[in-house]
Amino acid sequence: MVERVYLAKxxxxxxxxxxxINAVERAAAELKGEGDLVVYHSIVHNDVVVERLRRRxxxxxxxxxxxxxxxxxxxxxxxxIVFSAHGIPPSVRxxxxxxxxxxxxxxxxLVTKVHSEARLYADRGYTVLLIGDSADHQEVRGTxxxxxxxxxxxxxxxxxxxxxxxxxxxxVTVPDPEKVAVFTQTTLSxxxxxxxxxxxxxxxxxxxxxxxxxxxxATKNRQDQVKLIAPHxxxxxxxxxxxxxxxxxxxxxxxxxxxxxxxxxxxxxxEEWFADARxxxxxxxxxxxxxxxxxxxxxxxxxxxxxxxxxxxEWEQIRFREPRRVGPPLERS
Ligand code: SF4
Numbered sequence: 435m436v437e438r439v440y441l442a443k444x445x446x447x448x449x450x451x452x453x454x455i456n457a458v459e460r461a462a463a464e465l466k467g468e469g470d471l472v473v474y475h476s477i478v479h480n481d482v483v484v485e486r487l488r489r490r491x492x493x494x495x496x497x498x499x500x501x502x503x504x505x506x507x508x509x510x511x512x513x514x515i516v517f518s519a520h521g522i523p524p525s526v527r528x529x530x531x532x533x534x535x536x537x538x539x540x541x542x543x544l545v546t547k548v549h550s551e552a553r554l555y556a557d558r559g560y561t562v563l564l565i566g567d568s569a570d571h572q573e574v575r576g577t578x579x580x581x582x583x584x585x586x587x588x589x590x591x592x593x594x595x596x597x598x599x600x601x602x603x604x605x606v607t608v609p610d611p612e613k614v615a616v617f618t619q620t621t622l623s624x625x626x627x628x629x630x631x632x633x634x635x636x637x638x639x640x641x642x643x644x645x646x647x648x649x650x651x652a653t654k655n656r657q658d659q660v661k662l663i664a665p666h667x668x669x670x671x672x673x674x675x676x677x678x679x680x681x682x683x684x685x686x687x688x689x690x691x692x693x694x695x696x697x698x699x700x701x702x703x704x705e706e707w708f709a710d711a712r713x714x715x716x717x718x719x720x721x722x723x724x725x726x727x728x729x730x731x732x733x734x735x736x737x738x739x740x741x742x743x744x745x746x747x748e749w750e751q752i753r754f755r756e757p758r759r760v761g762p763p764l765e766r767s
Contacts, residue, residue: 442659442717443747448652450542453754454519457540462491469510475518478721479678520572521545523579536761555615556581561608565618569599615642621680664691667715674719681719700729
């Protein structure tokens with residue numbers, strides 16, 4: 435029977451996710467009457483969040499601007515699109531303006547910083563090596579779009595071979611080995627990223643790493659907590675959608691240290707998991723709402739009303755400013 439729960443702190447929403455969700459809610463409220471809001475890509479990588487925004491605010495999610503024409507046949511749209519926290523290639527922004535639409539850019543500022551630096555180094559004639567875990571991840575697509583001719587996608591070393599579009603860090607070649615800069619997706623495993631950069635540094639001794647790390651504070655803090663808690667628990671529950679990069683890295687790290695289960699919500703829990711588990715760790719991805727964590731706690735309290743909950747650590751105090759609409763004014767009727 436579960437006697438003790440270690441709740442990771444920090445866990446759940448990061449500043450980028452809070453900003454992005456607020457941006458959608460504010461834009462939907464302000465544009466009410468003009469029509470429905472369109473969001474480019476899942477605003478954050480969590481199904482529950484996306485579903486709530488759809489239900490409460492009637493937003494439409496598109497993966498490609500070409501889907502808008504079909505949507506317009508069925509719905510009145512507010513001619514405004516919100517870009518997700520993961521960022522977009524500049525070509526998407528240009529296309530939106532060409533369409534005569536406006537946009538609200540909810541790209542996390544920490545992703546924007548990587549975009550700006552990648553573009554800067556590409557403009558200086560460097561080859562940009564972008565380390566990621568999937569060529570399909572929206573953040574990777576966005577950063578790649580800043581300087582596609584100068585950028586080579588490189589697999590974080592644990593993902594070598596998982597996607598032929600990601601080069602192997604041990605064999606990747608560049609036009610000028612003296613001019614190479616490295617950037618990373620913001621949500622990778624800290625340890626795997628360090629290993630990958632070490633491999634690249636051995637191959638390209640003049641490798642430039644403009645920032646100490648592109649991995650964001652939220653990624654690092656959540657991973658640190660998992661590493662701290664995992665040795666003390668029989669089972670680690672990681673609340674994350676399966677397509678959340680930062681959430682899946684938490685699950686991988688927890689799995690490497692103890693038994694771990696990934697769940698979307700408390701509805702996924704099975705009583706038999708807890709038969710031999712006296713202590714349980716719980717964490718949640720940067721896009722997982724806190725009420726889902728509280729549902730899991732409530733479930734465990736039903737199994738054992740005397741449950742001890744240990745929650746140490748500090749909440750983060752970082753906040754990002756909300757973006758405003760950019761583009762042609764709406765012709766209000
Ligand atoms: S996980 Fe990090 S980079 Fe991604 S939105 Fe949150 S703060 Fe920004």
